Amino acid sequence: MPHIEVGGARLRFDDEGRRDGVPLVFLHGWTADRHRWDHQMAHFAPHRRVIRLDLRGHGESEGVPRSLDELADDVRVLLDRLDVDRFVPVGHSMGGMIAQKLALGHPERIERMVLVGSISRMTYSRGRGLLMAVSTLLPFRLFVSANIHRAFGPGHPREEVRAYVRASAATPREVVMRCYDAMRAFDVLERVGEIRTPTLLLHGYHDIQLPVAQMLRMAKGCPDAVVRIVDAGHELPVEDPAAVTAAVEWFLTAGAQRDGAGPVG
Numbered sequence: 001m002p003h004i005e006v007g008g009a010r011l012r013f014d015d016e017g018r019r020d021g022v023p024l025v026f027l028h029g030w031t032a033d034r035h036r037w038d039h040q041m042a043h044f045a046p047h048r049r050v051i052r053l054d055l056r057g058h059g060e061s062e063g064v065p066r067s068l069d070e071l072a073d074d075v076r077v078l079l080d081r082l083d084v085d086r087f088v089p090v091g092h093s094m095g096g097m098i099a100q101k102l103a104l105g106h107p108e109r110i111e112r113m114v115l116v117g118s119i120s121r122m123t124y125s126r127g128r129g130l131l132m133a134v135s136t137l138l139p140f141r142l143f144v145s146a147n148i149h150r151a152f153g154p155g156h157p158r159e160e161v162r163a164y165v166r167a168s169a170a171t172p173r174e175v176v177m178r179c180y181d182a183m184r185a186f187d188v189l190e191r192v193g194e195i196r197t198p199t200l201l202l203h204g205y206h207d208i209q210l211p212v213a214q215m216l217r218m219a220k221g222c223p224d225a226v227v228r229i230v231d232a233g234h235e236l237p238v239e240d241p242a243a244v245t246a247a248v249e250w251f252l253t254a255g256a257q258r259d260g261a262g263p264v265g
Contacts, residue, residue: 001060006077007070009063013053013078016045022111023049024248025087027075027095028237029117030179031144031168033059036092039241040248051087053078055095057175064174068094068182072101079109090114090248092237093210094179097186103195104188113199114248117234119210120218121189144169144176153206153233164238192221199225200251202244204232226251 003010014034017023024044026037034052044050054061055071065071075098079087088111091099096118103110138146148165168176199222203215212229219225228247232239 004078004081006056006074007063009056009061009074011053011056011062011074011078012060013051014041015049015051015082016041017049018047019049021048023051023084023087025075025079025084025089026050026052027089027091027098028052028055028058029091029093029095030183031058031148031171031176032092033167035059036237037090039237040090040245043245043249051079051082051084055098057179058171064172065178065182068097068101068186072098072105075102076106085109086111088112088114088252090116091118092116093118093234094183097183100188100192100195103197103199104191107194107196110197112251113195113197114202114251115199116202116244117204117207117210117236118201119214120192120221121187121214122184122210123214123217140173140176141169144171147209151209151234153204153231153235153239156233156235156239160238164235189218189221192218193223195222196224198251200247201225201227202236202247203227203229204234204236204239205229206232207234209234 001012003012026040028034028036033054037052041050056063056065056074086109089099089102096115099113099115100120103113145165148168149161152161201215201219203212219227230236230240230243236244
């Protein structure tokens with residue numbers, strides 16, 4: 001199993017598919033792991049290079065992240081060691097925030113970008129902010145359970161939701177809380193106009209974790225953004241993986257041709 005050592009942490013990754021063309025780099029969300037992208041890996045690996053990793057402290061990777069900047073730097077170091085220059089980040093939720101960090105910090109390396117259920121600033125009503133603050137006082141498993149249950153849209157099988165709660169609660173507490181605080185503080189909304197690469201904003205209509213309205217605020221400031229809404233909640237890669245794959249495929253082929261470029265191979 002391939003690993004790299006970065007800043008004292010051992011990070012697990014997969015690098016599959018063809019070695020020519022611009023690779024897709026999949027970035028999972030909070031308390032998740034690289035297997036959120038199993039459907040996309042199976043679809044794209046036969047004809048594209050695809051890379052995914054367990055972010056620091058998640059899945060089979062070690063360490064405790066200090067910030068989203070550190071997580072973004074982990075991705076950059078991995079790609080440097082794999083001799084990858086330009087790439088297409090595909091990030092879900094926190095992974096989308098990391099993708100934005102990469103796009104703003106290293107714009108010359110971003111071919112296109114896909115943000116799945118992600119935003120550029122977390123904004124809360126007074127009541128929601130109070131509720132989130134109180135939730136951090138809950139026992140750890142209840143805190144994780146409350147957040148993961150909210151992430152799924154209505155009607156998703158309860159046993160599957162419970163399985164994801166168990167998997168999320170297995171993430172070390174310090175990792176969970178560090179990343180939670182980092183996401184709450186994340187704010188690049190005033191800078192999204194600097195992102196000049198074509199960007200797909202793919203969002204669940206029933207997302208109450210990061211509501212559609214907040215994504216649309218980002219879309220207004222992002223000059224090259226395309227918006228697609230899916231009938232799902234926040235956990236799009238789990239709730240409707242086929243819709244995510246189809247949207248990414250469209251964006252890399254038909255979308256690229258619409259913009260006057262060839263498919264991203």
